[in-house]
Amino acid sequence: MNRRFDVVESVRSGFPGVKVRFENIELNWSFVLGRLRRSLGEHFRRIHEGDFHMANPSSDLEKRMQQILDKEEIRELMSKYCHGIDKKDEALFMSIWAEDGNYELPRGNGTGTEGIRQLVQKVWREVPKCHHHITNPLIEVNGDGATAKTDVTYFRETADGVHCLLSGMYSFEFAKVNGAWKTRHLKFSSFVNASPIFKENLKG
Incomplete structure (x- = not known):
């Protein structure tokens, strides 16, 4: 069925008097x-x-929701790292690692469960007090693998009583193991090693 319309329309869009005609x-x-x-x-x-x-479109929505859940679980791993190392909670600290994990610090490297445990115990002996603040995480998830880069600022008191404020970057690699995210690699890179004039550092 065909129908024919003859339409005359006035269009005003900043040009007074301009008319546009739609016919036939x-x-x-x-x-x-x-x-x-x-x-x-x-x-x-x-x-x-x-x-x-x-x-x-629900399949795309489900994928996006899964990425959000994965990133939140990875953020929790990074928080557990900070709480574990700062509070000397060995069980919490070790819970974040994959069995084949690798831990790189200026004080040494630790590979595998026992190597990582020995390295963090060395840190606790040489740095009796520390307080980590991880910020600005950039997390990329790709299937059962993920990476993250973060800034970190932390206060420490070494075994000789010296107080320092430091900043740097953590590079993480994660893997999903039996349905749960674990840390496969963590490397610290230093930005600034600052020693402000804490009164505790003044001698004599």
Whole structure:
């Protein structure tokens, strides 16, 4: 069924007096209905065949939600690292690591569960007090692997009683092991090793 419209429309968009004329617009209703019918047919065909990517956007939403959950679990690992090392909570500290993890610090490297345990115990002997603040995490998740870079500022008191304020960067690698994220590699790179004039550092 065809219908013909003669339309005169005035359009004012910052130009007074300008008129635009639309004439002899032919609307072919059978063509419109045919296109609509074909579009609906394709939509239901995809649903019937189980192809929901175009027909149902929930799969994309589920992927995005999973990424949010993964990143939150990784942030929790980084928080456990700080709490574990600052409070000398060995069980909490060791809980973040994969069995084949690698821990790199200026004081040494630790590989595997026992190597990491020995390195953190060395840190606790040489640095009796420390307080870490991880900030600005950039986390990239790719399937069952992930990486992160963060800034870190921390206060420490060494075994000889010297107080320091330091800043640097952590580079993390993570892996999902049996459904849970674990730290596979952690490396510290120093930015600034500052020693402000703490009154405790003054001698005599």
